Each structure stands twice: as structure tokens, then as C-alpha cells.
Amino acid sequence: MTARILDGAALARQIRSEMGQRAGVLASRGHQPGLAVILVGDDPASSVYVKHKVTDCHEAGIRSILDHLPADTSEAMLLARIHDLNNDPAVHGILVQMPLPPHLNPQRVIEAISPLKDVDCFHVSNVGALMTGAPRFMPCTPYGVMKLLEHAGVPLAGAHAVVVGRSNIVGKPQAMLLLQASATVTICHSRTRDLADHCRRADILVAAVGRAQMITGDMIKPGAVVIDVGMNRVPSGPRAGKLCGDVDFDSAAPVAGAITPVPGGVGPMTRAMLLVNTVEAADRAAGADQNR
Numbered sequence: 001m002t003a004r005i006l007d008g009a010a011l012a013r014q015i016r017s018e019m020g021q022r023a024g025v026l027a028s029r030g031h032q033p034g035l036a037v038i039l040v041g042d043d044p045a046s047s048v049y050v051k052h053k054v055t056d057c058h059e060a061g062i063r064s065i066l067d068h069l070p071a072d073t074s075e076a077m078l079l080a081r082i083h084d085l086n087n088d089p090a091v092h093g094i095l096v097q098m099p100l101p102p103h104l105n106p107q108r109v110i111e112a113i114s115p116l117k118d119v120d121c122f123h124v125s126n127v128g129a130l131m132t133g134a135p136r137f138m139p140c141t142p143y144g145v146m147k148l149l150e151h152a153g154v155p156l157a158g159a160h161a162v163v164v165g166r167s168n169i170v171g172k173p174q175a176m177l178l179l180q181a182s183a184t185v186t187i188c189h190s191r192t193r194d195l196a197d198h199c200r201r202a203d204i205l206v207a208a209v210g211r212a213q214m215i216t217g218d219m220i221k222p223g224a225v226v227i228d229v230g231m232n233r234v235p236s237g238p239r240a241g242k243l244c245g246d247v248d249f250d251s252a253a254p255v256a257g258a259i260t261p262v263p264g265g266v267g268p269m270t271r272a273m274l275l276v277n278t279v280e281a282a283d284r285a286a287g288a289d290q291n292r
Contacts (some may be wrong), residue, residue: 003256012268019275023061033282034063034092036085041071046097086114093119093278119277137277142174144269157182164188167209207246217251226259
């Protein structure tokens with residue numbers, strides 16, 4: 001068996017094109033979608049991510065505002081800038097790139113963003129709405145995973161999904177979205193006993209634990225769909241330093257029925273769903289203006 005490759009990069013291009021069409025319609029009505037991205041400091045990985053996000057916006061006809069603030073920016077200054085963006089009607093989405101410098105409280109910063117513009121879906125009110133099954137937005141990475149599964153025609157109702165990882169950004173919301181799609185969900189993590197046994201029971205295995213190549217082929221049920229959310233570096237050997245996921249692709253691909261590559265799988269979908277959330281926020285704002 002050789003796994004079918006789930007090409008997130010190709011699907012993301014399709015979604016960007018669709019968002020470009022929606023953004024064009026909104027712009028013609030005087031509501032061009034706008035996304036503000038705040039980058040504090042000069043973290044190399046964050047700088048690359050932000051550059052990609054700005055490029056995606058331009059491709060989709062979304063106005064992007066990049067605020068690159070010095071690493072010693074005070075929390076008061078950052079919160080004041082978020083306040084200004086909250087009150088700017090031309091800005092429909094606000095994203096503060098994580099991680100922040102250590103002197104800044106990330107939760108306080110996230111909670112300062114208007115829930116109506118929280119396109120990352122990190123604000124506690126948006127997380128609560130997701131938990132109740134009535135989300136305003138969906139977190140970009142789990143949303144992207146759901147779109148990949150939908151596009152691949154993977155049946156979710158009644159399937160056993162195992163999510164390895166319990167983060168607030170991926171693991172927990174991913175489990176909620178799968179549960180809402182009528183999958184039976186098991187949440188595992190780095191301290192789960194008999195992790196391999198849990199993984200081998202999965203029809204759909206989502207690896208989001210943040211450990212390079214932790215999930216190996218002998219932990220995968222033959223024919224399972226494997227979604228690799230991880231973004232790591234190979235720790236040693238001839239490929240040391242190369243990008244890799246949480247799944248050991250070489251041993252997993254001969255066993256799985258379908259699998260996402262790293263890079264080119266979930267990563268592009270995360271950025272694409274950020275555009276979807278921004279356009280959706282702009283659409284809602286346009287509707288609210290018409291109803292006034």
C-alpha cells in the first residue's frame with residue numbers, strides 16, 4: 001500500500017482563488033476585507049510566517065496592514081495599538097503573531113482583540129462558542145484539517161479519530177471539530193500510556209504533539225488517514241536540520257491510506273483558512289452596515 005498524498009498546497013491555492021473572488025465582490029460594495037498583522041520583535045520563524053501571510057493577502061485581494069514593532073514594545077503600547085485596530089472599520093481581522101517577547105502576557109494581548117476581529121479564534125469567547133457548536137470563527141489549523149478531510153472525501157461520521165496533542169491552538173479545538181462532525185474522538189498526548197495502541201485504533205490520526213517523527217509506521221492502522229500538523233527539524237542523521245512533521249513519513253506512507261506531507265500539507269491550509277475567516281468577518285461587517 002502506498003498512501004495517497006493530501007496536497008494542502010494545491011487546495012490552499014484553490015481556496016485563495018475563491019477568497020479572491022469573494023473579496024472582489026465585497027470591495028465593489030465598498031467593503032474590501034482588511035487584515036492587520038502585528039509582529040513584535042524579530043523572531044526569524046515569525047518573520048517568515050508573517051511574510052507568507054502578507055503575500056497570501058495580496059494574492060487574494062485582501063488589504064494587509066503589517067505593524068512590525070520593536071521587541072521592547074511595552075504591553076501598554078501594544079494594547080493601545082490593538083484598541084485602535086478594534087475601532088478601525090477598514091480592519092476586519094487582527095492577528096498578533098506568537099510567540100511574543102517574554103515581558104508581554106499573551107493571554108492579556110489575545111483578550112484585547114475584539115472577538116468580532118479575532119480571526120485566529122483564540123479569544124475566550126470565540127473558544128467558548130466553538131465548544132458549544134456555534135462558532136463565530138474556527139481556529140485556522142483545525143479548520144484547515146477539516147477542509148483537507150472534506151476535500152479528500154474522508155467519511156467522518158462514526159469514524160474513530162485519534163488526536164495526539166492537547167494544545168489550545170490545535171489539539172483541543174481539533175477534537176471538538178471532529179466530534180461535531182460525528183466522529184468518535186480520543187485525545188492523546190505525550191504522557192498517554194500505550195500511545196501506540198491508541199494510535200493503531202484510529203481511522204483518522206491527527207498528530208499535533210510537536211515532537212519530530214514521534215509517530216512511526218508501526219503505530220498506524222493500515223489504510224488510516226494520517227494528518228501531520230507538526231513542523232519540526234530532523235534532529236540527527238543525514239537529513240539533520242531538514243523540515244519534518246510529528247510523523248515519520250517514510251515509515252508511515254507505506255501503511256497509511258492517505259497522508260499529509262511536511263511541508264506542503266497542513267501549513268498552507270492554516271494560512272488559507274486565515275483568509276477565509278478574514279473574508280467572513282468582512283462579509284458580516286458589510287451585512288451589519290446594511291442593516292443599520
